[in-house]
Amino acid sequence: MAQVSKEFNLKLGSAGKGLISSVLAFVKFFVVPFMVLNLILTIGDGSGGEWWPKVKVLIEEMMPLVIVFGIAITAVAFGRGFYPKGSYPRAVFSAVCAVLVMIYAYMLMLGGDVQSFFDSEDIALDVMFVFLLFALLLVIRTLQHLGELPDHRHEFLTLMAGKLGTPMPEPLPVEDVDKHRFYHDLRLRYGRLEPGFKDMRKAAGKYLAWPVFLLIIIGIVITKIGDSVPVEFKNELDGLVGTIALIGAAIAVLMFFKGFYPKGSVSRMAFWIPAAGCICLWIWYLSFGGDVAIELMDLATIELDYTPIIMLFIIAAALWAVYAIVEMVSYRKDWKANNFQPVDDKKISAMKKLKKKEAKEKAKAEKLQKKLDEKRSQGKD
Structure with missing residues (x-):
């Protein structure tokens, strides 16, 4: 408990980050x-509508x-930004801020x-449904925000040890790369x-949230239009909301x-690969399969076939699967070399530049040494 109380020490915070x-x-x-x-x-x-007094x-x-x-959320947000990631104070302020925002949104329903x-x-x-949709x-x-606590805990404890003189955290265990198998990648740690x-x-x-919300709004507009839009299209739109929500939820989980x-x-x-597949499926359903036929008041039928355009979007989404494979191959060596810790692109770039600089300096030194050796050999002759 004493250790936790020390985490509220102002020396650990940054006023600049809190202000931002x-x-x-x-x-x-x-x-x-x-x-x-x-x-x-x-x-x-200036509208003068009958609805305006109510609004x-x-x-x-x-x-x-x-x-x-x-004002309340602004004040709490300072505390969240003030303390570094991995600290309990930041987690507490994050939780309080989230509760305030949730109450704020709920109260706006009056x-x-x-x-x-x-x-x-x-x-x-349904205002409550919209609230729950975005509350998600x-x-x-x-x-x-709460995930920052376990993710950055080791870094924070190291920082606190340097500033407050608390005990250093135990070093991360070094794993044997040779014993690592590809299925070990699923380890939660x-x-x-x-x-x-x-x-x-x-x-x-x-x-999920925004597409479902927009489909609901479109459905309301269609309902207001009335008989000019066929019932079949309205039913398809209603069914589409559930389908998009289901696929969207699957994408979010993946x-x-x-x-x-x-x-x-x-x-x-x-x-990532199945997520890309679900995105392709999501695009297909959202676009009605690239083919729409609408009968307008038994007077005319509008048929739209835009399958080629939709296929372009699907192919573009499918490229994420290819990117996932390329990324895995590109980063795997660095990830293993980093003791299976997340790879920082900036650190890798800095290390490569440093190695390149060291190689140049080494080559330059060898070249200089070679010239000196040649001069010495000529002097002896």
Whole structure:
């Protein structure tokens, strides 16, 4: 417990990084929402629509929430940025920040008032579902931040030992490269949680949350259009939401393991290749198989065949599988040489430059020595 309390020592922190974290949080959770709400107020005041008084009331209720939570999150974000990765204080501030953001988003629904507005305007939007959809991204992001603790713990303890004189952590065990087999790459100790959840969050946003949200909006627009769009197309769109969500979830899970395992490992490649396959499948379903036929009010039928274009996108996505293989082959030697620790591209580049410089200096010294030897031999003659 005493060891943990020492981690809150201000000597371990960086005010500059804390300030940067606060500024980013302030812009994201205060400035942007505040400007958006004010922009809506400015535009809405001149619209004169019947819906505007209801929206104005909702925005006026949201304003205090933006101010209070925006400032609170900004303050907590400073603590998160102040302490280094791998420390308990950073993990605590990250968790508190995540809770505040979750409450912030939930409170913006105004206890069901936002849902009531959509219902009154006959807009079939489930606000709670949208909240849960994007809350998933927040949960994954929180896990990403908490994953910093085990991933960077050894580095932090080394830093703390240097600054506070605490005991140095035990050195990482050296593994025998000759005894390592390719299936050993699946060992969990080789993985890192932070990059795993980071890739998972990006994939969940790109292939799950945002596409599903946009499909829901498109469905609402189609419903508003009415009979001009056939029922078959509406049903296909409804079914597509579930399919895209299912494939998107599979991609997100696979991308977690792709990010979890380091470059150069067979395990990273093994998860990345099926993820690329799922992305190809996702593109195919999202594009309706490259062929759409829509009947408009029994007057005309619009047929669109864009299969060649979709195939280009699928081929481009499939190239990630090729890249996964190339990456594994390229980094494997360096990964093994680094005691099966994640390879830092910058360090590798620096080491190569250093070796190249040493080789040049050695060649130069040998050349100089050769000239000296020649002069000595000539002097003897």
